[in-house]
Amino acid sequence: xxxxxxxxxxxxxxxxxxxxxxxxxxxxxxxxxxxxxxxxxxxxxxxxxxxxxxxxxxxxxxxxxxxxxxxxxxxxxxxxxxxxxxxxxxxxxxxxxxxxxxxxxxxxxxxxxxxxxxxxxxxxxxxxxxxxxxxxxxxxxxxxxxxxxxxxxxxxxxxxxxxxxxxxxxxxxxxxxxxxxxxxxxxxxxxxxxxxxxxxxxxxxxxxxxxxxxxxxxxxxxxxxxxxxxxxxxxxxxxxxxxxxxxxxxxxxxxxxxxxxxxxxxxxxxxxxxxxxxxxxxx
Numbered sequence: 001x002x003x004x005x006x007x008x009x010x011x012x013x014x015x016x017x018x019x020x021x022x023x024x025x026x027x028x029x030x031x032x033x034x035x036x037x038x039x040x041x042x043x044x045x046x047x048x049x050x051x052x053x054x055x056x057x058x059x060x061x062x063x064x065x066x067x068x069x070x071x072x073x074x075x076x077x078x079x080x081x082x083x084x085x086x087x088x089x090x091x092x093x094x095x096x097x098x099x100x101x102x103x104x105x106x107x108x109x110x111x112x113x114x115x116x117x118x119x120x121x122x123x124x125x126x127x128x129x130x131x132x133x134x135x136x137x138x139x140x141x142x143x144x145x146x147x148x149x150x151x152x153x154x155x156x157x158x159x160x161x162x163x164x165x166x167x168x169x170x171x172x173x174x175x176x177x178x179x180x181x182x183x184x185x186x187x188x189x190x191x192x193x194x195x196x197x198x199x200x201x202x203x204x205x206x207x208x209x210x211x212x213x214x215x216x217x218x219x220x221x222x223x224x225x226x227x228x229x230x231x232x233x234x235x236x237x238x239x240x241x242x243x244x245x246x247x248x249x250x251x252x253x254x255x256x257x258x259x260x261x262x263x264x265x266x267x268x269x270x271x272x273x274x275x276x277x278x279x280x281x282x283x
Contacts, residue, residue: 005043006053010060010099012266013240015067016226017197020242022083024162025109027248034113036161037106038153040146042118044128045103065096067265076261079254102164110138119149150181155189162193175205179212186218193246200239210279220281222247229270
């Protein structure tokens with residue numbers, strides 16, 4: 001599949017991924033020591049929801065637009081507030097005109113001593129990323145292959161850091177590269193937080209990834225998956241997952257509260273499902 005960021009900005013997969021990412025960032029901000037974020041496949045960083053790429057499929061209307069219009073109960077509303085406030089900062093009141101990708105979301109949560117390394121190889125996206133981050137000395141945009149970046153920038157200088165790995169999945173080999181990449185990175189830096197996003201078009205590749213990671217020496221691996229009703233367009237993604245290595249101790253409980261509410265908002269009452277389990281470690 002082709003999962004270029006601009007075509008899918010703000011869709012349900014972005015909502016799930018970024019809601020979890022923001023909870024990790026909130027956790028890192030809760031302590032005074034600085035942290036670093038390494039975003040290996042960063043994209044352009046900011047997306048115009050009226051641009052041709054975003055309007056072609058209109059996926060944001062079934063994603064972030066549904067969430068911001070939903071009346072959320074507590075405590076899910078409080079847990080999602082930092083994410084939704086960050087989205088609002090890029091938009092006019094009561095209007096969705098832009099969606100921030102992971103680099104721009106991360107930037108909203110950086111303090112003076114925190115840092116972001118955002119990596120993107122595709123020329124147009126890389127140029128846009130440089131433009132979007134150039135005014136901020138805390139952020140560095142680098143035109144580099146994401147898999148190469150995973151080797152080059154691990155381990156980071158700061159002990160408290162998170163690595164986001166969100167490749168395009170243009171072919172099935174990316175699942176194998178994802179497993180190899182996280183195993184190699186973990187050998188170099190076992191204490192880091194890693195967030196690995198993947199599409200779930202069928203069960204074979206995601207389950208093979210889980211089996212391989214279960215057999216690795218990685219001690220704590222939390223898995224999140226969400227599936228929406230089958231779309232009218234059979235080519236549209238309807239399920240995705242996150243692998244979270246060394247999740248903050250609060251994250252499992254937060255996701256147990258958030259996932260049912262996210263599913264209710266995104267599926268609008270239709271059948272869907274979510275899963276939260278440990279591939280390795282805590283049960």
